[in-house]
Amino acid sequence: MTADRNDNTPPEVTADSQVARLFAWRRGFNAMHLINLGVRLGLFKAFADTPDVTAGHVADRLGLHAPYVEVWCTTASSFALLDADEERRFRLAPFVNELLAHPAHPRYLGGYVRLGTASATEDYRRAPEAFRTGSTVPFQGRSEDFARTVAEAIAGMNRVVARRILPSLSGVAEQLHQGGAILEVGCGTGNLLLQVAQAFPNSRCTGVDIDPTGVAVAREAVEKAGLTERVQILEGDVSSAVESETYDVVVMVEVLHEISSALRPGVLRGCARALRVGGWLVIVNETYPSTLAEARRPEYLFPVQTGFEELLWGNVVPTKM
Numbered sequence: 523m524t525a526d527r528n529d530n531t532p533p534e535v536t537a538d539s540q541v542a543r544l545f546a547w548r549r550g551f552n553a554m555h556l557i558n559l560g561v562r563l564g565l566f567k568a569f570a571d572t573p574d575v576t577a578g579h580v581a582d583r584l585g586l587h588a589p590y591v592e593v594w595c596t597t598a599s600s601f602a603l604l605d606a607d608e609e610r611r612f613r614l615a616p617f618v619n620e621l622l623a624h625p626a627h628p629r630y631l632g633g634y635v636r637l638g639t640a641s642a643t644e645d646y647r648r649a650p651e652a653f654r655t656g657s658t659v660p661f662q663g664r665s666e667d668f669a670r671t672v673a674e675a676i677a678g679m680n681r682v683v684a685r686r687i688l689p690s691l692s693g694v695a696e697q698l699h700q701g702g703a704i705l706e707v708g709c710g711t712g713n714l715l716l717q718v719a720q721a722f723p724n725s726r727c728t729g730v731d732i733d734p735t736g737v738a739v740a741r742e743a744v745e746k747a748g749l750t751e752r753v754q755i756l757e758g759d760v761s762s763a764v765e766s767e768t769y770d771v772v773v774m775v776e777v778l779h780e781i782s783s784a785l786r787p788g789v790l791r792g793c794a795r796a797l798r799v800g801g802w803l804v805i806v807n808e809t810y811p812s813t814l815a816e817a818r819r820p821e822y823l824f825p826v827q828t829g830f831e832e833l834l835w836g837n838v839v840p841t842k843m
Contacts, residue, residue: 553601556594558639560603561622561632565594566614569604570623573613580612625674628681633674638831641668645834658836661780662733669736673711676776683775683806684717694771694802698722702770705730705796707760707789708777712740712753719749730756730763761792771802778807779828779839786840810839 533539560566568580577595581588595612598604603622604612620627622635641664648659661672689695698704701724706715709729719727727749731737737757744753756763772793781789793803808825811817817826829839 552597554635554639556597556601557603557622557632557635559594560598561636565591565598566618566623566632569612569614570619574607574611576609576611625677628678630678633671633677636671637675641671642831645831648834652834658834660836663735666735666739669711669733669739673713673736673739677713679775679806680714680717683714683773683804684721687806688718688771688773688804689721691802691804694804695722697770698725700724701726703728703768704771704773705760705764705769705793707731707772707774707793708780709740709755710736712736712743712755714773714775715740715753715755716743716747716749719747719753725752727753728756728764728769729753730758730760732757732759759792760789760796764792764796766795767798769796769801770798771804772796773804773806775806776808778805779832780835780837782836783838783840808839810841812841 563586564584565580568584569575572579572583577592578588580586580595581591584591595604595606595610599606599612602615603618605615606612614623617629620629621631624630625632645659648657651657688698698718699722702722703726704718704722706718706727706729709715709731710733712729715727715729718725729740731740734757737755740755744750744755747753774793778786790803797803808828809822810825810829811819811822816822825839829837832839
């Protein structure tokens, strides 16, 4: 008599199953390329604006080569990003509108895809030599397009921090609503600061960053938003550019892992120094697995991916404190 298979028992690994996994990953690579094209060329936006039209209709409207757009649409339909009727009139599949057609939506992921297809692609070209030498190309000092792409990739996270995480922390929301001061360390292009300034209209917001490219973009964004009286951007290290005991809240979002392990204690001391007595330090970051067993658990898949993608940036995702 054979015992029943436990539901938690991993499926048997065969040569065919391994081949299937590799083909699935290869298909995923093509999916990212297809999505990147759809975002850059405005294809998702076109189908969001005018659903149930043919590929040729969209190609004419966007000034694109119709046979290429037809293949793009067929492939996007295969990936379940587009739906179509028998006349090959296409429309966006459910939820693709907010995920890929509208950058202002909290769930938009077009920037995250671009970060993998554009910026990461350059790192992959450098990777063989980097693996021989240990060289890195840090986040700071890259192009303005890179800074903007990173900002777009984490825009959804910034909205979550400004609209959900900070308001949910007892004492923090009240302080900011009453005119409290908040400092963002590693503010980049200033997206989070603008979100916080809008969520807490009485708050006073400061951002600090060591990357001059991001600082320039952030200052331009603050001025464009008409918030220069409440939002300021500082260039430099938190320990030297920020006055002590000035802020009620200090926040770092997806920044801790971008600071080298040797410098992290000093940066955290600088954050503590910037806080008033009783102030809050809010850190939002990924956590790297501590063991190989953890590395296969679903909750660690994203930080493992980040650790690999940002290897050449010199970033090291922290494990549990």
